[in-house]
Amino acid sequence: MFQAEVRNLSPRPLEPLVQISSTEGALPGAVRPPSVPPESTAIVTFFVPVAGEWSILIDPRTTMVSDEIEMLMEQGCTIYIETAGDGGYGSGCK
Numbered sequence: 001m002f003q004a005e006v007r008n009l010s011p012r013p014l015e016p017l018v019q020i021s022s023t024e025g026a027l028p029g030a031v032r033p034p035s036v037p038p039e040s041t042a043i044v045t046f047f048v049p050v051a052g053e054w055s056i057l058i059d060p061r062t063t064m065v066s067d068e069i070e071m072l073m074e075q076g077c078t079i080y081i082e083t084a085g086d087g088g089y090g091s092g093c094k
Helices: 066-074
Strands: 002-008 017-019 040-046 055-059 062-065 079-083 089-093
Touching (some): 055 079, 062 066, 066 079, 066 089
Parallel strands (some): 002 079
Antiparallel strands (some): 055 062
């Protein structure tokens, strides 16, 4: 589990998903709250597997893989994820 500050800069709600793999699909209930309103910021909790590969589908065109997030988690900082809804995103430590 980890928390991130999610900044949704797009005019649409953002509904990130945690996926085990492309064949197994999303983990139900793994993102709380499940949606970030348009043009707003929320602290989101992601419940992710403790082992194996997983990813976060930010929007239909943007995926963050587990290695990328685990690297940020190891830094012990507040993680942020920012998306414009056009396939581009930024992430890092705050």
